Amino acid sequence: MRRLAWVACIALLTSGCVTSSVQVLREGSTGIGGQDAVVVLGKSLQTAGHETEIEYISCVGRSLLRTETPFQVISQHDFKDMTFPWFEPRFAPRELREFSVHVDEPLLRQRIETLGVRYIVWIEGTTENTGSSGGMTCAASPAGAGCFGFVSWEKSSRYEASIWDVRNNATVGKISSQASGTSFMPAVIVPVPMIARVQANACSNMADQIGEFLAG
Amino acid sequence: MASIRTTISRSSRIALLGLLLCACGGAQIEMQSSYPLPLVQPLPVHAGLMSDDAFRTYKYEESISGFGDWSVALGRDQQRMFEQTMRGLFRQFSKVSGLGQEAMGSELVLQPSVTAFEISLPEQTQTEFFEVRIVYRIGVLEPQGREVTNWTVSAYGRSDTRNFRTLAGSESGSALAAATRTALRDASALISRQFPLLPDVKAWLTERSASAE
Numbered sequence: 183m184r185r186l187a188w189v190a191c192i193a194l195l196t197s198g199c200v201t202s203s204v205q206v207l208r209e210g211s212t213g214i215g216g217q218d219a220v221v222v223l224g225k226s227l228q229t230a231g232h233e234t235e236i237e238y239i240s241c242v243g244r245s246l247l248r249t250e251t252p253f254q255v256i257s258q259h260d261f262k263d264m265t266f267p268w269f270e271p272r273f274a275p276r277e278l279r280e281f282s283v284h285v286d287e288p289l290l291r292q293r294i295e296t297l298g299v300r301y302i303v304w305i306e307g308t309t310e311n312t313g314s315s316g317g318m319t320c321a322a323s324p325a326g327a328g329c330f331g332f333v334s335w336e337k338s339s340r341y342e343a344s345i346w347d348v349r350n351n352a353t354v355g356k357i358s359s360q361a362s363g364t365s366f367m368p369a370v371i372v373p374v375p376m377i378a379r380v381q382a383n384a385c386s387n388m389a390d391q392i393g394e395f396l397a398g
Numbered sequence: 399m400a401s402i403r404t405t406i407s408r409s410s411r412i413a414l415l416g417l418l419l420c421a422c423g424g425a426q427i428e429m430q431s432s433y434p435l436p437l438v439q440p441l442p443v444h445a446g447l448m449s450d451d452a453f454r455t456y457k458y459e460e461s462i463s464g465f466g467d468w469s470v471a472l473g474r475d476q477q478r479m480f481e482q483t484m485r486g487l488f489r490q491f492s493k494v495s496g497l498g499q500e501a502m503g504s505e506l507v508l509q510p511s512v513t514a515f516e517i518s519l520p521e522q523t524q525t526e527f528f529e530v531r532i533v534y535r536i537g538v539l540e541p542q543g544r545e546v547t548n549w550t551v552s553a554y555g556r557s558d559t560r561n562f563r564t565l566a567g568s569e570s571g572s573a574l575a576a577a578t579r580t581a582l583r584d585a586s587a588l589i590s591r592q593f594p595l596l597p598d599v600k601a602w603l604t605e606r607s608a609s610a611e
Contacts, residue, residue, distance in 0.1 A: 232526070232558065232560075233558045233561075235558075235560060235561060236561045237561070262434075263434040264434070264437075265437060266434035266435070266436055266437060266583070266586075266587070267436055267437070267438075267583075267586065267587030267590055267591060268437065270583055270584060270587040271580070271584070272554075272584055272587055272588070273587060273591065287438075287439075288439075289437050289438065289439060290437060293437055
């Protein structure tokens with residue numbers, strides 16, 4: 183118990199502050215059962231623009247498995263392999279209308295049905311470094327070594343998930359998740375980093391909201 | 399004035415070495431990936447893949463001024479990619495060593511070759527992407543050697559270096575391998591979806607089914 187308290191204390195002291203917000207826009211009714219599967223995909227573009235981080239997509243998928251509603255989650259990697267080449271960057275549907283054309287292909291429709299895919303969640307967005315300030319000097323001598331100074335850096339996350347109901351061929355909603363936070367590293371002899379877990383925060387918020395949204 | 403001696407710890411030395419390696423650049427990659435079977439309606443054809451040693455052992459090498467030596471050995475991977483693509487695209491697939499007698503059993507032979515392989519580094523394009531472009535020339539032949547068509551496939555792949563950052567810096571080799579893998583998948587996607595739509599191939603299929611009736 184005492185050890186746990188110490189760990190909690192250290193975690194609190196060494197983490198920066200994160201502020202976050204989530205917006206949900208519902209466009210249709212939802213519901214999901216234990217046999218249904220959800221796929222979380224990142225928008226991968228062949229043109230300019232950043233891709234959504236692979237780690238973020240995996241994080242949302244993993245976190246969805248921990249939500250209260252039981253359903254299956256198919257990883258992006260597995261889904262793309264099992265439906266190759268329909269979701270490769272060059273051919274991936276960018277809108278539901280394009281997806282409807284794709285599933286006219288009997289083999290693809292059959293595969294999606296076999297996998298039990300009920301919803302496809304498309305995520306776009308990134309986490310960016312938005313600024314840094316401060317400075318730190320480190321020195322060492324025969325008498326000892328140490329650093330002095332203060333550095334801070336900011337990160338900002340902005341992600342949006344579009345949810346397609348594959349069975350009913352409809353966009354059922356959008357969820358936006360934003361988070362920003364500042365990490366600090368003061369140093370009086372020893373640097374003590376206090377990291378703001380911006381992307382992790384945006385991930386857990388997004389997964390919680392998707393889980394609730396799909397449950398209806 | 400007291401002299402200050404800066405000592406560099408072991409971990410700092412490792413980080414510094416990592417930084418120096420990154421600054422010098424360059425990577426040597428041996429591609430070892432697997433490729434999925436395309437989910438497309440197979441053409442009712444027994445096709446043969448005829449690839450030569452140059453194709454199966456293809457290695458791209460380039461020394462980029464200021465950015466080091468780069469090499470990508472993709473011969474085995476592109477062979478594997480073509481085999482998988484053809485397994486999905488045709489009713490039956492086999493490897494053939496030549497035309498005529500050696501291609502007996504096949505109705506159509508595909509003979510791929512690399513006509514261009516290009517890489518772009520993030521530093522060159524001022525972006526955060528490694529980019530790879532592979533151009534294949536695919537000869538489509540009848541077993542006796544008559545050319546059905548000659549098709550150029552231009553495949554593209556890129557990888558975001560932000561997905562490959564570690565504490566020691568960006569892993570250039572892994573990022574370039576990912577871009578190459580994406581380009582090979584793009585080639586497979588293009589071939590499996592567009593081959594049946596090639597006018598010469600469609601005409602050949604129509605001619606063949608007409609002569610079979």
